[in-house]
Amino acid sequence: MFRDVSFGQYYPGSSFVHKMDPRIKLVLTLLFMVGIFFVQSFAVFAFVTVFLLAIIFIARLPLRSVLKSIKGIIVLLVLTSLLNIFFTKGVEGEEPLWAWRKIEIYVTGLKQAAKIFLRLVYLVMGSSVLTLTTTPVDLTHAVESLLKPLRVRKFPVHEFALIMSLTLSFIPSLIDETDRIIRAQKARGADFDTGGLIKRAKAFVPILIPLLVGGFRRAEELANAMNSRCYEGATKRTCMRVMKLTWRDFVGGFVVVAFFTGVFLLYGMANKWGNIIWLYY
């Protein structure tokens, strides 16, 4: 059943992380994503792992729900890993671990692949902590609020946020409608599962056209409803939701910033004093 698929991946809860201001969470997530690229050694990766697991624990998210997000990038993971394993040349003087004709595999390549693999996995896990603990609506507000400074540059921040919000509110009924049209056409003998590529593509016309027509009908009614409720664009508009920073945001923000300051410092140290072995490997 289509309609049972909850959109977004919000995992309801009332943990410390859930209660943090979505803006702070968004900024911290961005910091996390950047920070991951400054992790150079497996030792530091171990720290990051503990840190990430701690956050997941504090957010009271089942580890499985966070890991599930990796599914979406499996192809990317395999591909980048293979590329790194096969195409990384060893450091000077390094003997290949294994060689066959022109293909050579070095330990350096394996390490490189492992690091990139970890980075991508943590990147996705980190961002899914954000989406699992923040409703799409909150995220929309956070984006709008953070983009506000762009308004002076004529960037249509409000319209952008409104489109996001309308999209979110229309997704469930759009899914329902798609579901209904597919069933109706199946009942009329439509076949979406057999035949060649062109035949299959053609089979979608009887779904797409009613959806499109329905979309215009919806848009018209929505426009009327919005106009009736005095919509006039962003001018003089106010907002019901106030986002307030609480102690949680300061504590959470401090911890994450402190951690990554450490990561950045280690990165700097590693570059300066290359002889600190554990920072490198």
Place this chain on the structure above:
Amino acid sequence: MSKSEKVTYSSVTVPENAAIFAQNLDFTYNPKSPFAKRALKDVTVTVNKGEFVAIVGHTGSGKTTFVQHLNALIRVQKGYLNVLGQDISIKKPDLKALRQKIGMVFQYPEYQLFADTVLADVCFGLKNFGVDKDKREQMAKDALELVGLEFDKIKEKSPFDLSGGEKRRVALAGVLAMKPQILVMDEPTAGLDPRGKTEILTLVKKLNRENGVTVIMVSHDMNEVYENADRVLVFGDGAIVYDRTPRELFKLEKEIEAMNLEVPSMAAFCNELERRGFVIDENCKTVDEVFAAVMALKEASDV
């Protein structure tokens, strides 16, 4: 499904006159997940050929799930289902053969129109079911005329340029063109004005009475159910709670109201008369029929 259950059903004999024969149908959405929801609970029912059966019940009562089993839009999870002699609880039933025999009209069917002409839209099903090209036009013509539209006037028009009532009839013609033996309809009159409603119901009744089409109609309008159906299935919480003739069903005023359904006006009127010792014939259901029956009672008492 376990093997033992299959064995049990292989010995079931389907009555010859059965259009639909369901034994212990059970269905759960998202089984084995935290969102699991049991939508059908051990439903056993037989619908005879030529019957006009209404299905009523609230959202979530299981009526939609049941109806979608009938043409295998939802596959049998547990239990046995036979439609017009075809066992559709098996793993790979012949869907085309099935869906050609059982026409399904969804809520607001006009929202599934897609072709650039009325003719092409009505022919969509025929084409899918492999009807010869030269036969299609004649069959589409029959169907369009059946729903009361003038073929030559309408065939080249875009379905999107028609009025709401016309669109609905074109959509209906698209299902009827396949000459189904069973017609399943989900609220066929929703959103129509009184005239449009009467038109659709008259048509459906004609198909049932004259062409012998078995009709299954899901409806929220108890007056409509009362006046048209031979038999009513009341769904509640995934099971069939009542299976009676409309007259017998709506005698249960308290039970009907407790289920948040309405008692049709003419049923309420006749019930009151019966409570006070006057008998109104079971077949008098419309305002005119009930009025005539009351006049007959009056004449009898005047004598």
Place this chain on the structure above:
Amino acid sequence: MEIIRLDNVSYYYKAYNDDGTVGSAVGVEGVTLSIEEGSFVALVGHNGCGKSTLAKLMNGLLIPKSGTVTVNGLNTADRDNIFEIRKNVGMVFQNPDNQMVASIVEEDVAFGPENLGVPQPEIVERVYEALEQVGMAEYAKSSPHRLSGGQKQRIAIAGALAIRPRVLVLDESTAMLDPLGRREVLDVAHKLNVGGMTVVLITHFMEEVLDCDSVVVMDNGHVVRVGTPGEIFEDSSLLGNVGLKAPRTIALAQKLADAGFDVPRDQRDAGKLGGDVCQSLKK
């Protein structure tokens, strides 16, 4: 006092003729109508008779091609008045799914006051007051798509109420609902009307007009009759002509009264009608 006035109003839609040339189709034509503040008016007619066009003329969603529409003395044709007019006339449409602008109930209801630039603390106040009025306060934080049709429509009404209008126009807002949902919406409309709200109800369910102060019957873009529900239901030839029908119980009561039974012609309770008939039969 008159709150909405239509003077000889006509509106035409662009339409394509059979030969592909652009012509026009009548929306409404020559309509003159006055709606009293605090009244409950039903606008009835078959689909396509112009009743929804008339509704959209009442808050400036459509501007008449000829004639004038005034709301509280303000002409809808004057662009400067539009904001003020829409503040006075709240409107709810047919499909509840197509009116939701947010995926959380309270944020959807807040949309109107936010547009008006109401200060934040007052928005919260208005939102909760409106949700309270439609009996949906406990769903403030819910997601609308999980609610029933009747509940969604009540949210849409709350969205209109948060603007604090004087008139509420329900443009076929019950057409897609089941009987239970229709009951919910009508109960809310009548409750609001008791509290002083002017209500314009557009419908083709004749059972819904029983409790209205007046009924406006439309056909082919024209107002063909204005009267009380009782007067309208008595005029069976009019109803037949415009494709409408009196509710079954009332139709039966009228027939029985005509045949000499001692029953009220406007009896709407079928059980009571049955009881009265029995009394009559036993005599």
